Amino acid sequence: MKSQQFKVVDAQGIHARPASQLVSNSTAFASTIALVTDNKEANVKSILSVMSLALRQGDDFTLRVEGADEEQAFTAISTILVEMGIAQ
């Protein structure tokens, strides 16, 4: 399992567009990919799930990846988070 803490930096929070990016880039991986907050956990392969976290600027969350291709999946998703200016 791989995990890392992030903080949302996008002024609009994780809204439809970044959520779409995360979801589209997760579905190809076999691993379970989750965004975890204090009280909730979202399946990154589900846009409804990611959006329902309603993450806002300044919120903390953990990216957690577990499965056969976790290395590649973790790199892919964390790169999107940082490069799209969603979180760091």
Place this chain on the structure above:
Amino acid sequence: MMKLNGIAASSGVAIAKAYCLVAPDLTVVKQQITDVDAEQAKLDAALAVTTEELKAIQQMTEENLGAEEAAIFGAHLLVVNDPELIAPMKQKIADEKVNAAFALQEVSSMFVTMFESMDNDYMNERAADIKDVSKRILAHILGVKIPNPSAINERVIVVANDLTPSDTAQLNRDFVLGFTTDIGGRTSHSAIMARSLEIPAVVGTKEATQTIEDGMMVIVDGLSGDVLVNPDDETIAHYEQKAKAFSAQQKEWAKLVNEPSVSADGHHVELAANIGTPEDLESVVRNGGEGVGLYRTEFLYMGRDALPTEDEQFTAYRAVLEGMSGKPVVVRTLDIGGDKKLPYLPLAEELNPFLGHRAIRLCLERTDIFRTQLRALLRASTYGNLKIMFPMIATLQEFREAKALLEEEKANLLAEGVQVAEQIEVGIMVEIPSTAVMADTFAKEVDFFSIGTNDLIQYTMAADRMNEQVSYLYQPYNPAILRLIKMVIDAAHKEGKWAGMCGEMAGDEFAVPLLLGLGLDEFSMSATSILKTRALLQSLNKVELEELAVRALDEATADDVLAIVQQYVAK
């Protein structure tokens, strides 16, 4: 072959396949099922078709409107294929042995509720996206069609119960050749829109949506008001001939594009156009309009989810003023309420919306909205010949209040160093009988009158123009209406002002002779009526018609008036 008859709302003849714009019945009934696999397969099939449909819409939107506008459909596609949506639905079908439609409704409403209850406006709005997607999937499960007018990609005739402003805004002008509706009259929104799009339309056919199915061949004859369904080859040939003859007639009229609008005895009047958006200008110029007699600004406020900003409005007004290259442009300030509603501006339900809180009445209360529009207009005033017109004025007090707000904003802009044209005529729509009766008093303070006959007739005859059962009372030739019009024109002339007309009557072939005789200065109509009216005008003698108009005022009924005009025209 079947034949329907309605009201010829926009001239021309169109022949094409039908596209039914009818809201489907999406009622879900809970059913117990036995074959879980079959029900889940039904769901999968619906999801697959929805995915294809959304991909097509996404692609078309991207081509027509750009990637930005298409992005939302990318999100919708992810929702359709969302594992957290699909798994619980399948689970429900298996565990509770319920039908797919019911499972979808249950699961999607859970998400809708979740998003609606979030303490975040943005997420609340996403609930609408989920509803939208669910509706699409549901339609496929139920085997009904959700019409999507923006996706029309072949030449069609649109068939609808009625067309709302937001429906027509989505119509692709390249593919919609004509339309026909169950309800409506010559002055309903759908009719006005057809004329501004320059496509044939027949409205008020009562049973178009019941009779016509998607893909049926339809002929819309906007000259006679006939709609032919599944015509035989002979009929199609006949109507193709008729369409040809009509376009030949139009070519004849087109020669008058640069001719002045003068009567046979040399009296000049202004033939102007009614427009709704800057895009309509092309048609005004092509049809030789000598000005814009009515720019309906409410379209700027429609089909969106927030009020237009001052800058957005400024851009539109400036485009119209520049597009008319110095010719007069009469801009009517916001006329909302009545049958025109805005989704983001909740108005109280009223028993009599046409007699209610609308137009200037609303603007004088919501001065924030009104001031924004006035500022945008004033800023645009230096780009052409702007005239500002207030709608639904019933009392002099209302006019004075509105004008005072205009003067205040003008002073504010000047203080901010913004240029404003020195001379801007400020006038009123005359559509309420009290104002017509008091026209002599108004004429001392306003710069012009524009008679809005659609409403003036409705209010004078106390006949709701949306109610077909009283449509016989819509009588432009009624002497009562003519007398009111005369009062307004005479009052204007006495004070050296001008009087125009921007209702449907101004382009009516039998009303034009009377109005010319009564001394009307400006006739504002659908752009497509201008050349026809110019041709008519050249055959009319104003001096003779002055006498005819005097006689008309003394006739007893609308039919009597029409009879003497027809007699004159025939001669």
